Amino acid sequence: MRIGLFIPCFIDAFFPEVGIATLELLERLGNEVVYPRDQTCCGQPMANSGFNDECADTEALFVRNFSGFDYVVAPSGSCVHHVRNNFDAIEQTAEVTALRERTFELVEFLHDVLKVEEFPWAWFPHRVGLHNSCGTLRHLGHARPSELQTPFFSKPMDLLSRVEGIEFVTPARPDECCGFGGTFSVVEEAVSAKMGHDKVSDHARAGAEYIVSADSSCLMHQRGCAERIGVPLKFIHIAQILNGADA
Structure with missing residues (x-):
């Protein structure tokens, strides 16, 4: 097509x-x-x-x-x-x-x-924490929001699970906003930064090596927060993993 x-x-x-x-x-x-x-x-x-x-x-x-x-x-x-x-x-x-x-x-x-069923060229032997942005989660239906009592599903996880070597870890508050929120991070800088610090710390405690997301904006915000407070995490967009990014 x-x-x-x-x-x-x-x-x-x-x-x-x-x-x-x-x-x-x-x-x-x-x-x-x-x-x-x-x-x-x-x-x-x-x-x-x-x-x-x-x-x-x-x-x-x-x-x-x-x-x-x-x-x-x-x-x-x-x-x-x-x-x-x-x-x-x-x-x-x-x-x-x-x-x-x-x-x-x-x-x-x-x-x-x-309806892709495999990514035979992809190999990513790392522990990853999945970040669903607020918009993709609740407006595009990427996954089941944790506040709903409905059967679990996760489209990003379905795709990533077809990548050899990948291991998932789950933070304590998986659906909590990272604080980016577009212009929110500009007009509410202190609140945004604290939310980002909490988010990356939560992923680090869960044992993640990488945070992966479908939204580079959230990854950009979280990477900056992690660097400022010294949390040793790496950040990568889901497209890069599915395309066979080097580990």
Whole structure:
């Protein structure tokens, strides 16, 4: 199938290796992947800050860039959540509505659409703690939120369990927010930092060597917190592991 690859701003600027891993992984799985060169922000930061009308130009550009693909895939749950659920600064034509419906975050695309059963090229012999961001957990349905009394499921864990050598450890409070929260980490810096310190300490006590997530923004925040308080953890995006990142 023909996929439009959407790489969010902060991944493009700070974590290009995540975008490259996503591209390579999707191509390994037999897809034609196209990266529209003039793509920009989807508008999420403005919408989160209460300036929804100012998203109109970025949303219109997103539509121009990504209409016509079978699917749009991004390695970022928060950006996909914006497109699917909050992308309403422009007129909701049939074209816009259809595009929003076929925009997927990488994990859900691999798990729900492609239904990938194996990653024979991947080997990661490490203890990992899985971090589900608040948005991917509760808005995209990556896993069962711990506050719900429903059967357990975890799409990231399902995919990662197909990687040879990996071992999972579970922190005491697995669904607790890490404190990033986009602009929250700017306007509530002290609270955000304390939440991040608590999160990485919880993973370290559980015995994690790596924290893995589908959201680079949360990983960026947690890595900074770990470095500041001296917690010896490493951080990696799920796309890199599934693509066969070196251990």
